[in-house]
Each structure stands twice: as structure tokens, then as C-alpha cells.
Amino acid sequence: MVRKLRRLPKIVNRLYKKDEFYHQPGTIPGTIFIHEDSPPPIIFLIDYNQTNFIREQIATPEECIPYLEMESISWVDVQGLGSQDILQRLGHVFELHPLVLEDIVNVPERPKTEDYEDQLLFIARMVVPKEISCGFHSEQVSLILGKNYLLTVQEEPEHDCFEAVRSRIEKNKGIIRKQGADYLAYAVLDAIIDGFFPVLELYGERIEELEEEVIVKPTPQTLQNIYQIRRELLQLRRAIWPQRDAINSLIRDAPDLISEEVRIYLRDCYDHTVQVMDMVETYRELASGLMDVYLSAVSNKMNEIMKVLTVVSTIFIPLTFVAGIYGMNFNTEKSPYNMPELDWYWGYPLCLAVMAAIALGLLFFFWQRGWLQNSVTIKRN
Template sequence: MDKLTKKIIDLPKRLLVEEPLNLYSGIRGMFRESSKIAGLPPGSAVYTGFRKDTPFNIDLFSYSENTLEEKNNISIEEIINLPKDGNFNWINIEGIHHAEKVKEICEAFGIHPLTMEDILSVGQRPQIDDTENYLFVALKMLQFDSKKNKTLNEQVSFVLTKDLLITFQERKGDTFEAVRNRLRAGKGRIRKEGLDYLLYALVDTVVDHYFIVLEKFGDILEEIEERIMFQGQKRDFDLLYTLKRELIHIRRSVWPLREVISKLERDEIKLIRKHTRLYIRDVYDHTIQAIDSVETYRDFISSLGDLYQSVISNKLNQVMKTLTIFSVIFIPLTFIAGVYGINFENVPEFQWEYGYAYFWSLLIGMAVITLGIFKYKKWM
């Protein structure tokens, strides 16, 4: 048994019992947090997601074409007092459930309170907002947890100014490590281009990870297809239902992203150069491809559900066919046994020396004739 098969066998109990309960608890928690916003003035600093144990952390990449300075776990005062030396600055903030610290940063960099509210409201759909001083983009970042075999959904927000890019994340760990490595290596055009190109690179990485998650779904669905064809157990059908719900969450993250990328590509946003729009157009194509993949897997799940029903129906038909054959064989035998079970004295076979052998020969012969008819008609 390979590793993937073992994971799939172990999935149903967790997905069908433990995860729905956790999801229900999480949704209740989100509604409780969202209810705190009700009645508050617009722009209130209230985090609406799940409470995390992630500590508040700020990382800084300050770079130019020939230089790079990387700092980890720096203070808010350090980023507020960044020197104006002409370098491009990327500030990555983790742990936005520390709402007061996020509010302090937003106030320091002139980020509108309504934008701050969107940053902290993590349950919303991907969006883009072009203001006079900055560009705000919020989208969903998906990761596949291979240990738990489930999809992790996180909102990541981008605030782009003329000389600064700030990213806000809910927890530690993201999909941006490849971009950081490109910055450290100093190869390609990422350190030569501006912050709008860095924004493109980060968004492109997020979209590329959609394909990684979808590929995992494809592997699991192919394994389920094989299991259904050979076994057709009910847990496979239950697992398909769980995966379908999981795919619906992915679809909610991917579909609105198309509109966001389209605005980045086509609208006259002053912070996005024309040269960078060519690369963003490629991200848009990838987004459309991801949407097509999501729809394909949704259809695949539906077809696997139909396949499961067909396999189960076929098994049921085989069982009914077997029972029917036995019934047809034993009906005449039962009739013969009933005839010779009567209590009349003048039945000739009762006094015959070979009557008992005749009785069994008749039963066996009738059974053989019935089986021969089934074989001739190719009913078995």
C-alpha cells in the first residue's frame, strides 16, 4: 500500500467526523468575532478571523539592484523611521489578529481606516482598491497541508505605495519563500524592477500555489476513482462529498481573483507601470487556467459520484441476479417436494422400490435443466 493510498484510507474518519466539527466551531467563532463589528463605526480595528497563537512579527527586505538588507522581527518604530535612501522596501507583517498594532502601522503610513478594516476582515472576497496614495489588494492564499491532507485558506493583503510594499498575513509561513530567495540571489529582474514588479511576483506565486493545491486534489480524485472501480465502498462516496465542499471553498477564492487581476492589468493604476502590466497579463491567464481546473475537478467529482452509484447499482444487480437464479432453481424443486409430501396413501411412487432414487433424480435433473436454460440464454 503506497503512502497516498494510506492517507486516503485514513481521511474519512477525520474529514467526516473531526473536521466538520472543527469547521463548525470555527464558523461559530468567526460569527462571534464578526458580531463585534455590528454597530461600530466604519474603520474599527477588529479582527474577524480565528484567534491565533501567532506572535506579531515584522520582516523587512530593503533592496536595490546591487544591495540587499534583510531584517527579521523588527519593531514598529524601525519600519516607521525607515531611511529615505532610494531603496525599495518590502515589509511583511504576520499575526494581524494583533489589531492595535496593525492600526498603529496603518496610521503611521497613512492607510485609510476603511482599508485597515478590510485588512482585518479576513472573511471577505478578493478585492482591489486604488486610492490616491496607495494601491490595496486582498486575495486568498491557499496551501496544502500534506500532514493533515487538507487545504489551508488565508487572506493576504497588499498595500503598495511609491517606495513601499506592505503585506499583511494572518499567520507565520507562506508561499513567498521562492520570491525571497530570488531577492537574496539577486538574479533576474526582480531587484532591477520596482515594487510593482515585486507585487506581481508575489501575486504570481499565490496563483501558482493554486495549481499545487489543485494537483493534490487531482491525485486524490484519481486514487478514489480506482478505489471506486475495484471496491465501491460507501466511505469513498462520503469522501467525495467532503472534497466537493472543500473545492467549493477554493472556487470562492479563485473566481473573484480573476476580477482583481483584470483590474491590475487593464485599469490605469498609476502605481503599476505599463511594462509590468505585460507580466500581470500572464498571471491573468494563469488565473483563468486555475478556474478551468476548478470547474474540471467539480465535474470530475460529480462524475465520480455517478460512477459510484453505477458501481453500487451493478453490485446490487449482481446480488439480485444471483438470488433470482437460486429462486428459479428452487421453485420447481419446492413444488416437487410439496407434491411428494402429501398424505395420500395411493401414490404409486410410495410403494415403488426405486421411488426414493426416482425422487432425487427428478430434483437433480430439474436443477440441471434449469441451469442449462440459464447458460443457453447467457443469463449467467
């Protein structure tokens, strides 16, 4: 157990280093690095105004140009970072600063916001619960807000939480098609933040199950599950903590591309971020408390085992004493006091009866004292 606890700092260090990307010293600013396992990009375009709506998949970034020149709102969603050529052409079409393109491609990047006068960059972390196993999928999402467009770039095309936003645009629900691109950026960002709640709900259920398991029947696998939850909650904390600061920066610094009305909506998004942080911190404290409960439960289980062994030993000590006395080799012919019971007709049954009476008497004494009861119980609602 002590050895496993000593390994915890090493596990945390590996967690922080996992999937981290670092430029080589002296690398030119704006250098794009494409990971070998990155999927090829898929580009989707949604263009809308109050009366018209278009949703289609496009093959090249240049197909966005006619829509960018219109008065409608365009949402270009790029899913995948596996093509340097496509990404560079995308940067040319949207006139992205080289540092913006670098932040988009070189993942993972710390969530942040950058104001480039006519463009606003917001980097966020999106999480989606896994459908089969426990845990969650985590990926970086970059939002580039322009005057009449929003460009989003995701790491991979398999998971996202934007379908509700797409459905609202397509079905013209709410005020999203009456607002500008800044409101669309808020809607996407709000969907990213709200995506944390289903994940945290699953962790709440897992922690509740572990609490009962730790008390009733703790096993080494229970300890492994606690470690796993603590590592995953740490990942969630690292994802949501800087996003709170980034959203607060949007509200405080008031970029020109975000209207006063949308800034009010961002305050609600900020409140959701704070709520997510509180839930993450609460679950982390519960997971840490589970570790103490596990150690106490293991110690109590050992005490129960030692109590049973002690009771058994205590019962057999007087029986062994009686058996030892009558196992001594005294000659009854030499003296009438040399164990006269050896010559009794009912001597052996009487000896067994005395030994049984001693054992039952000790059990009754232990029962009256409450020493035979289990000290670890759990109440079920």
C-alpha cells in the same frame, strides 16, 4: 440516501456562513476587530537593490522607517493579526487609510483591489496544501503597494508560498532586483496564484481514486468523501473567482503605481488565474458526476444481489415442486396410480438425481443467457 441528498443545501449554507465576519449595524467605518485566536504578528523586512540585500526580523513597525526613506525596495511582511496595537502602529508608519486597515484586519475579506492614489491595496486568498491530511490551508493576504515598498499582511505565520520569491531576491535570480516595487508585487501575486496548482493536482488524484472506488466498491464513506471534495472545491472557487476580477481590474484600470512593463506580466498572471478557474470547474463537474455514478453503482450492486437471490429462488422452485409432489399422502395400496415410485427400490436416489439434473440444467441455461455474469466491471490500464 434521499435524506442525505436533502441535507446537501444545509451543508452548503453552513459552508458559506463558516468563518464569515460581519460588523454590527452602526459600527464606525475603520473599526478594527481582532479575532481571539489570531496569532501575534511577526514582522520580517527585506530591503534590496541591485547590489545590496538585507533580510531580518524586526520587533516594531517603527524600525521600517529608515528603510522607507531610502531609494532601495523594501518588502515588509507581517505574519499574524493578533495585536491591535502593532497593527495601528503599522498603519501610522505606512500612513494607511482607516478603511485599508479595516480591510486588512477584518478577515475574511473578498479579494479585491483599491486605488488610494499613492497606495494600492490588493486583497488575495492564498491556499497551501496540507502536509498530513487531505485538504488545504486557506488564508487572506493583503498587499499594499507604495512607490518603493510593498507591505504584505498574512493571517498567520505557519504557511505561505513566498519562499521562492524570497530566494530569488536573496540569490539575485532573474530581474526582480532590477525592477521596482510593482514588479515585487507582481511576483508575490503570481506566487499566490501558482500556489493553487499543487492543491488542484492533489484533488485530481483524489478524484481519480474515487472514480475507481465508486465503481468497484462504493461504501457510505465514499459518499462522505465526495461531499468533502465538493465542499472544498467550492471553497477554492470562492477564492479564485474574485481574484480573477481583481487582477483584471489592475490591468484594465492601469493604476499609476504599476508600470506598463509590469502590466504585461500581470496579463500572464491573469491567464494563470483563468487556468485555475477552468481546473476548479472541471473538478467540480467531475465530483458532481461522481455522485451520479455512486448512486448508479449502489443501484447496480442492489441489482446484482437481487439477481443472485432470483437465480437461487428460480432453481429451488422446481425442486420444491418435486419435493411437494412426493410429500403428498397417497395410499399406493388403493390404486396402482397413486405414486408407484414410492415402492421402487431406487426411487429415492432417482428422485434426487432428477432434482439435481433440473438444478444443473437451469444453471446451464442461465449461463448460456449470460445471466450469471457480473454486469459491473472496470478495466485497469
